[in-house]
Amino acid sequence: MKAAERALGPTGAFGLVTPSSWQGRLLLLWIHLAACCLSLVYVARYYGYTGAAAFVQAQLPTATLLVLLLAAVAILLARARFSFGYFVGFYLYTLVAGYTWLGVFSKFPYDRALPLASAIASIVAFLVPVLFITRPVKQHVVLSDDATKKLRLAILTIAATTIVAGAFYNFRLAGISAIYDFRNALDFPAPLRYAIGITSNALLPFAFASFIMSGERVKAAIALLLLLAFYPITLTKLTLFAPFWLLFLAVVARELEPRAAIVLSLLLPISLGLLLIIPYSLGAIPYEFFIKYFSAVNFRMIAFPSIALDVYNDFFSTHQVTHFCQILVIKTFLGCSYDDPLSVLMSKNYELGNLNASLFATEGIASVGPLAAPVAAAACGLIISLGNRASAGLPPRFIMLSGGLLSQVLLNVPLATTLLSNGALLIFVLWYVTPRPRLTATAQGSRPVEASQCHRHGAACITF
Numbered sequence: 001m002k003a004a005e006r007a008l009g010p011t012g013a014f015g016l017v018t019p020s021s022w023q024g025r026l027l028l029l030w031i032h033l034a035a036c037c038l039s040l041v042y043v044a045r046y047y048g049y050t051g052a053a054a055f056v057q058a059q060l061p062t063a064t065l066l067v068l069l070l071a072a073v074a075i076l077l078a079r080a081r082f083s084f085g086y087f088v089g090f091y092l093y094t095l096v097a098g099y100t101w102l103g104v105f106s107k108f109p110y111d112r113a114l115p116l117a118s119a120i121a122s123i124v125a126f127l128v129p130v131l132f133i134t135r136p137v138k139q140h141v142v143l144s145d146d147a148t149k150k151l152r153l154a155i156l157t158i159a160a161t162t163i164v165a166g167a168f169y170n171f172r173l174a175g176i177s178a179i180y181d182f183r184n185a186l187d188f189p190a191p192l193r194y195a196i197g198i199t200s201n202a203l204l205p206f207a208f209a210s211f212i213m214s215g216e217r218v219k220a221a222i223a224l225l226l227l228l229a230f231y232p233i234t235l236t237k238l239t240l241f242a243p244f245w246l247l248f249l250a251v252v253a254r255e256l257e258p259r260a261a262i263v264l265s266l267l268l269p270i271s272l273g274l275l276l277i278i279p280y281s282l283g284a285i286p287y288e289f290f291i292k293y294f295s296a297v298n299f300r301m302i303a304f305p306s307i308a309l310d311v312y313n314d315f316f317s318t319h320q321v322t323h324f325c326q327i328l329v330i331k332t333f334l335g336c337s338y339d340d341p342l343s344v345l346m347s348k349n350y351e352l353g354n355l356n357a358s359l360f361a362t363e364g365i366a367s368v369g370p371l372a373a374p375v376a377a378a379a380c381g382l383i384i385s386l387g388n389r390a391s392a393g394l395p396p397r398f399i400m401l402s403g404g405l406l407s408q409v410l411l412n413v414p415l416a417t418t419l420l421s422n423g424a425l426l427i428f429v430l431w432y433v434t435p436r437p438r439l440t441a442t443a444q445g446s447r448p449v450e451a452s453q454c455h456r457h458g459a460a461c462i463t464f
Contacts, residue, residue: 085130098306136392202423209401
């Protein structure tokens with residue numbers, strides 16, 4: 001890849017995907033922003049969220065102005081170096097971009113001026129720490145190579161054990177359209193619920209990334225099969241599509257510069273959904289074929305997290321904010337004015353099912369309201385930046401694969417829940433203790449460094 005970049009020059013064949021040109025990355029980000037807006041037009045048409053006629057009304061200039069502001073914000077992403085925060089920041093940038101476009105045309109009656117301004121201020125406040133706090137922390141504890149290998153196998157064992165335990169409570173081979181008929185009846189014990197979330201969203205992606213980096217393809221395939229086995233237990237779309245998503249990330253991360261790979265990881269699926277509109281409109285493919293893809297990607301993966309922000313803004317424009325009491329520890333000791341979790345609360349007031357939402361909706365709008373939401377977003381950004389510091393020095397491809405599901409989770413789940421129930425804090429710890437020399441050498445195609453080198457720089461070497 002690096003040789004190709006030198007041969008093509010500073011901006012590559014198309015001036016888009018090489019790391020040496022921030023202008024090329026900015027252009028790619030703008031193309032992504034335009035694709036998102038176009039996709040949302042068709043989301044409104046096929047799902048009636050705003051009504052197709054809304055996009056030709058007087059609000060269009062306002063929506064365009066807000067998108068131009070976000071196009072300016074993209075400069076931060078174009079100039080930043082790769083990090084875990086870049087991965088998360090870009091995905092949440094896409095979420096906010098969707099809300100600023102859809103929010104202008106929202107069917108809800110709340111005054112949208114402050115929430116829209118708050119959303120743009122919040123993404124800026126979030127991006128600054130997650131993009132630019134990347135200084136590594138000194139590794140005082142490092143796994144030996146032998147311990148790392150044993151850890152990978154232990155993760156596979158933990159995953160298999162968790163799957164067997166979960167199957168005692170639920171195991172149902174249901175189609176995607178039928179999962180909502182059964183999912184609300186699921187009731188796992190709290191320890192098992194935590195084990196399922198942490199294993200499927202953090203541990204197995206970490207093991208998969210480690211196996212890919214070490215060239216152990218059979219074990220990497222086993223990790224993906226175990227991940228898929230969580231679907232009949234949890235009946236969630238994320239566990240069904242997770243193996244295919246990680247394979248997709250593995251391909252784009254291998255072929256492209258890391259920041260371009262992150263942008264294209266969303267731009268390519270969105271663009272495919274848009275391209276399918278053409279043969280569907282011409283009658284070349286049936287509606288069922290087209291809508292299955294468009295619904296899963298353009299609507300559910302991209303648009304729905306933005307719609308959730310619109311819903312939360314509407315609800316909390318007329319209801320008291322939570323002051324973070326939706327977090328179990330705070331609710332236990334201080335109480336809460338709401339008995340139900342936020343997702344259930346939204347379900348009772350809107351016909352959209354249990355509506356979990358991102359940190360902008362929960363730690364932001366729901367907890368402190370739109371005026372203080374940028375402050376909450378900045379605080380969340382500081383927490384995510386811990387992942388930057390813990391993973392600094394690891395190969396970008398390894399970070400992308402091991403954090404690939406967490407980036408998806410953060411689109412739909414509060415940060416507090418992601419840290420604990422979905423294993424983000426644990427993966428920060430695993431990144432911190434992962435030995436850099438061997439992974440870096442493997443990524444560069446050179447001879448692996450011996451395990452004894454984990455003693456360098458005064459770090460304690462863990463062996464077991």
